[in-house]
Amino acid sequence: MIIKRLIVQNWRNFQHIDVQLSERQFIVGPHASGKSNLLDIFRFLREIAAGEGGFQKAVGARGGVSQIRCLSAGDDTDIALELHLAPNAAAAATWRYALGFCQVSPTLTHERVWHGDKLLLARPTAEDENTPERLTRSVLERNSDAAYRELTHFFQAITELQLSSKLRHFPDVIQEDTVERDANGQGVNGLLERIASVDEETRGSRLKTIEEGLILAVPQFAQLAFIRDSATGHPHLQARYSHWPPQAGWQREDRFSDGTLRLIGLLWALLESDSVLLLEEPEHSLNPEIVSQFAPLFFGMHTRIGGQVLVTTHSDVLMMEPGIDSSEVLMLAPTKTGTEVKAASDIDVVRRLLEEGLTAGEVVFSGNHPEHPERLGLLE
Numbered sequence: 109m110i111i112k113r114l115i116v117q118n119w120r121n122f123q124h125i126d127v128q129l130s131e132r133q134f135i136v137g138p139h140a141s142g143k144s145n146l147l148d149i150f151r152f153l154r155e156i157a158a159g160e161g162g163f164q165k166a167v168g169a170r171g172g173v174s175q176i177r178c179l180s181a182g183d184d185t186d187i188a189l190e191l192h193l194a195p196n197a198a199a200a201a202t203w204r205y206a207l208g209f210c211q212v213s214p215t216l217t218h219e220r221v222w223h224g225d226k227l228l229l230a231r232p233t234a235e236d237e238n239t240p241e242r243l244t245r246s247v248l249e250r251n252s253d254a255a256y257r258e259l260t261h262f263f264q265a266i267t268e269l270q271l272s273s274k275l276r277h278f279p280d281v282i283q284e285d286t287v288e289r290d291a292n293g294q295g296v297n298g299l300l301e302r303i304a305s306v307d308e309e310t311r312g313s314r315l316k317t318i319e320e321g322l323i324l325a326v327p328q329f330a331q332l333a334f335i336r337d338s339a340t341g342h343p344h345l346q347a348r349y350s351h352w353p354p355q356a357g358w359q360r361e362d363r364f365s366d367g368t369l370r371l372i373g374l375l376w377a378l379l380e381s382d383s384v385l386l387l388e389e390p391e392h393s394l395n396p397e398i399v400s401q402f403a404p405l406f407f408g409m410h411t412r413i414g415g416q417v418l419v420t421t422h423s424d425v426l427m428m429e430p431g432i433d434s435s436e437v438l439m440l441a442p443t444k445t446g447t448e449v450k451a452a453s454d455i456d457v458v459r460r461l462l463e464e465g466l467t468a469g470e471v472v473f474s475g476n477h478p479e480h481p482e483r484l485g486l487l488e
């Protein structure tokens with residue numbers, strides 16, 4: 109299942125968004141245009157669906173409603189999100205979920221669930237009116253609600269590739285269990301735990317695919333293996349390189365390059381599930397030849413099996429693939445009253461250039477450059 113439409117009111121620097129999303133969606137825009145804020149909407153829903161107290165925690169983690177609400181919100185100051193979910197971008201929505209909330213407590217102003225055309229839930233209900241305290245919680249937090257279980261699971265399954273390079277500079281921290289164990293398995297340790305958590309056969313076959321990828325992408329890379337430390341039992345990855353002498357042995361993941369580690373994380377995330385995958389600027393620490401293969405890779409490894417990739421990027425190389433459709437690109441344009449979001453297919457000049465045979469990478473970044481970047485170098 110994928111998110112095929114997103115409607116937003118007053119979220120961060122967006123007063124209003126109403127866009128269709130495809131299986132593979134690129135999100136581009138200048139610095140501070142709100143790319144991360146846009147992806148954060150999906151993270152927010154995952155946090156709500158994570159369990160008891162989810163809504164309050166998700167709002168709290170963002171510094172409260174006043175931080176989330178768009179600074180240029182109009183008269184209607186509620187924050188509202190609506191998502192339409194479908195098996196693919198061409199299919200009719202199987203689920204619709206809408207949530208509104210405001211400052212008080214913070215409190216839900218509405219929450220609605222549709223399955224197909226059927227409205228299953230419309231809050232506030234009479235019970236909510238009687239016990240207003242109920243409106244501090246979302247129905248997604250209650251895993252017990254069989255009627256919405258598929259919806260809740262969908263939001264819970266939203267994953268994100270976040271290999272913080274900071275962690276990598278403290279290899280002993282990585283190896284010991286002092287590292288925080290994020291429920292969503294972020295960071296290098298989280299990745300190792302996710303790799304460790306699947307059965308041996310699945311792990312073996314995925315790591316084989318990743319090894320093939322690394323052999324193509326990393327010069328001299330020869331072999332990738334999963335092991336558990338004999339003393340601590342902690343999971344590790346190790347690699348061998350073809351130019352090493354035979355006695356050199358294996359190298360553990362704390363010695364991998366940033367790029368190698370990020371590539372392993374990316375490939376694992378693509379293979380791991382058919383859920384929504386959030387990728388923030390996956391081009392980091394990787395050379396352009398590799399990044400240029402990402403667009404077909406997202407398709408071949410993730411969206412083909414029913415998943416969805418939502419990816420922010422500043423990389424024209426990542427968008428060079430001629431197969432990228434103009435509907436697969438969302439363009440963020442800051443205005444005085446907030447950022448506007450449009451599909452490239454809805455912007456005439458962009459669509460025409462793409463139809464003329466230019467690639468998305470050549471077209472969509474032209475308006476994203478700072479006006480006077482050369483002055484940056486003159487600062488003293």
Ligand SMILES: Nc1ncnc2c1ncn2[C@@H]1O[C@H](COP(=O)(O)OP(=O)(O)O)[C@@H](O)[C@H]1O
Nearest residue numbers: 120121140141142143144145175176177178179
């Ligand atoms: N509640 C809000 N209302 C308006 N703007 C906001 C709000 N919260 C954050 N922003 C703005 O969003 C911008 C950052 O967006 P971000 O998603 O990090 O950009 P990008 O990822 O495109 O670089 C900042 O300029 C910040 O001031």
Ligand SMILES: [Mg+2]
Nearest residue numbers: 142143144145
């Ligand atoms: Mg960002």
